[in-house]
Amino acid sequence: MANKMKIFQFPCREDNYGVILSDPETGLVISIDAPEEEPIADVLEDKRLKLTHILTTHHHGDHVAANAALKAAHACEIIGPKKEEAKIPGIDKSVDHGDTFELQGQRIEVIGTPGHTLGQIAYYFPDQKAVFAADAMFALGCGRIFEGDAAMMHLAMQRLAALPDETKVYAGHEYTLSNARFAVTIDPENKALIERAKEIEHLRDEGTPTLPTTIGVEKETNPFLRAHDPKIRALLVMESATDEEVFAEIRARKDRF
Numbered sequence: 001m002a003n004k005m006k007i008f009q010f011p012c013r014e015d016n017y018g019v020i021l022s023d024p025e026t027g028l029v030i031s032i033d034a035p036e037e038e039p040i041a042d043v044l045e046d047k048r049l050k051l052t053h054i055l056t057t058h059h060h061g062d063h064v065a066a067n068a069a070l071k072a073a074h075a076c077e078i079i080g081p082k083k084e085e086a087k088i089p090g091i092d093k094s095v096d097h098g099d100t101f102e103l104q105g106q107r108i109e110v111i112g113t114p115g116h117t118l119g120q121i122a123y124y125f126p127d128q129k130a131v132f133a134a135d136a137m138f139a140l141g142c143g144r145i146f147e148g149d150a151a152m153m154h155l156a157m158q159r160l161a162a163l164p165d166e167t168k169v170y171a172g173h174e175y176t177l178s179n180a181r182f183a184v185t186i187d188p189e190n191k192a193l194i195e196r197a198k199e200i201e202h203l204r205d206e207g208t209p210t211l212p213t214t215i216g217v218e219k220e221t222n223p224f225l226r227a228h229d230p231k232i233r234a235l236l237v238m239e240s241a242t243d244e245e246v247f248a249e250i251r252a253r254k255d256r257f
């Protein structure tokens with residue numbers, strides 16, 4: 001069993017989250033993406049950490065903006081998605097869906113989560129019971145489809161949902177309040193969702209992060225993981241459609257919400 005890592009989540013930019021993982025025993029220090037230099041540098045300085053790795057999820061500017069500056073300051077290694085390697089600043093090594101690698105004894109599994117971009121990947125740390133899903137799965141939501149299609153995004157969400165229920169899900173953005181307001185329009189009789197939506201209003205009033213969430217909570221309340229649910233299907237008048245078609249309809253409605 002690998003060492004327990006400390007995980008620090010902090011706001012960056014408008015609504016992004018930065019995440020740093022640290023293994024005090026080995027000195028392994030990982031930044032999941034690099035949305036903005038200053039908040040990441042502040043956390044590293046505050047915790048007296050030297051960054052050893054950046055794990056990039058996808059090529060969007062709000063996920064790679066600080067790659068070059070952090071690499072210059074820390075000489076860290078940058079690992080990113082193979083399908084987007086030409087677009088990741090400073091990339092040293094690329095990985096793809098199904099790959100597993102180890103950093104200082106920490107096992108990391110790569111899950112392909114296409115749809116938002118064609119090559120986006122998530123990083124699953126089984127020993128930490130945590131997945132870093134960037135712009136694929138959000139609390140009560142899923143990423144906007146920019147480069148792929150609904151079938152890809154459905155697949156991405158299903159791959160993440162297959163992780164153990166207790167897995168903590170860290171996502172790239174704090175979009176939960178708007179996601180909750182949309183979710184109750186799709187699944188209005190879901191008691192667990194209604195309770196959660198209330199709690200989220202309260203948390204956001206206080207400025208408290210709603211992440212990380214867990215796979216188990218998302219399976220119960222996230223409409224993008226509930227395309228099989230008879231009540232949702234009835235509400236959408238899609239009783240005989242495939243899960244993928246129902247998912248696509250929910251995604252299209254969220255785009256218009």
Ligand SMILES: [Zn+2]
Nearest residue numbers: 058060116135
């Ligand atoms: Zn993105």
